[in-house]
Amino acid sequence: MELESQWWRGQLAGDIYHALRYKELKLPAYKGQSPQLSFRRYFADLIAIVSNRFRLCPTARHLAVYLLDLFMDRYDVSVQQLHVVALSCLLLASKFEEREDRVPKLETLNCLGCMTSMNLVLTKQSLLHMELLLLETFQWNLYLPTAAHFIEYYLSIAVHETDLHDGWPVSNVEKIGQYMAKYADYFLEVSLQDHEFLNFAPSLVAAACVAASRVVLRLSPAWPCRLQHLTAYHWEHLTACVERLLIAHDEDVKEANKQKCQQQQKQQVAPTVFHGSGAVSTVPQYLHRPALQFPQQNCLSLQPSSHGATSYMSHASIHAGAQPHGHLQPMPASLDTKVNIAFNRAYQVNGHYTSAAPCFDR
Incomplete structure (x- = not known):
């Protein structure tokens, strides 16, 4: 969407806002029918963690999650493939919303700590195939307004000197x-x-x-x-x-x-660190949100191979016995890319948001 910095303060702010409101009237319908809907929170958090790592703008993050929601709503995607889908959505959204020099590079992405802990390695071919499928799914139209596209316009007048705080003038x-x-x-x-x-x-x-x-x-x-x-x-x-x-x-x-x-x-029982200078300090205990827990359902769909890595069961066997809701399309076989990823039942992604409300004084 490539809106200029502080567009809401410019002369065209009203026109841009009305264009966004008009566009949201034509957004695709969301039915919430994905069989993997229970995994949705995990992958939304994964997108947030990676986007925070690269300091991507909020509109890119929100667009990425929205693309993921719409894609999951249309395709019966295996849990393994959702990792590639989620990260491809983030890359597409960043290419659409960010400057070119801020778009995450494949090499840097693979070096992230969360990628290493997941034993996940992305390839150029897998990402290109998935991006192509995403673009074809949305008919090459990524002009999809999200809440993040409106928030700055509203915040421009959210506080005024005529407001009252606890009954007193601000x-x-x-x-x-x-x-x-x-x-x-x-x-x-x-x-x-x-x-x-x-x-x-x-x-x-x-x-x-x-x-x-x-x-x-x-x-x-x-x-x-x-x-x-x-x-x-x-x-x-x-x-x-x-x-x-x-x-x-x-x-x-x-x-x-x-x-x-x-x-x-x-x-009260924090360990003490002794410095060479003789100074003594206490190791701080940081407050953060709990680590994101991967849902345990469907984790048995992955079985260890004789080589110690994770082998992929067929798409049909993964969803055997699970009835998809509505009319979902199977993932095209030619684009059913595979990634190197290992799961365990206590799978976690370590990370936290930097803007939780209790983390700053009111």
Whole structure:
């Protein structure tokens, strides 16, 4: 989509916004019928971790997850192939949204720690084949608006000096605006983790992220007239989406508080490091989100071979006994590429987000 930096402040902002709203009316329908839907959260998190590693823009990350959702919704994809599909979606999205010099290179991608821990090695041929299948699936059209494409336009007027904070006038609009941007980014990431948010229009999800941020920051009114006029959404339109976001936020806060208590307990018995200079320091205990756990279903579809690597069962045998929902297309045999990957039942990807709400002071 290649929008210029801070497009929402330019003279064409209104025209660009209306073009995005018009385009979202023609987005493909999402049915949520993938037999591998239980794995969706894991692969969305994998995309987020890799995109954070390369510092890709939010629009590239959100477009990648959206491409993955639509592809899974149309094809009966084996769990093994979803790794190639997910990373191919990220590469395509980054090529569409980022500058060329920021697009991840194959060599660098294969050197990532998470790739090494998965024993996953991508090849140029496998990625090219998968990118071709993705482009053909979407008829070479990647102009697909996501919530990340709308959020900056809404944030441009999300905080105003006429707002009230806990019933008092806002004393520092710039500081509140910074917190607003952080919370909006957090809620955007929350919306990526649950496919149920695909039931809402991207512009509505973006508006709900701003509304939820205002609620958490205790700004009133929760949805002022200026935002209602800009987004064309009334509070009643946003309620269902905002509630989902706030529930997720409350759960994250509880989890963060729980980990904070555990951290404090560990600090009491934290190991001591002695430096050559005689100085003594305590090893810090960092608070982070739990490691992402790979679902255990279908892990038995992979069997160790005599060479110690993982051998691939046929596509039909993997899904034997599992009835796909709706009319899903099988993966084309010519593009059913294989990758070197090993699983175990306790498979984990170590990583965490950098913008969880409890991680910064309100």
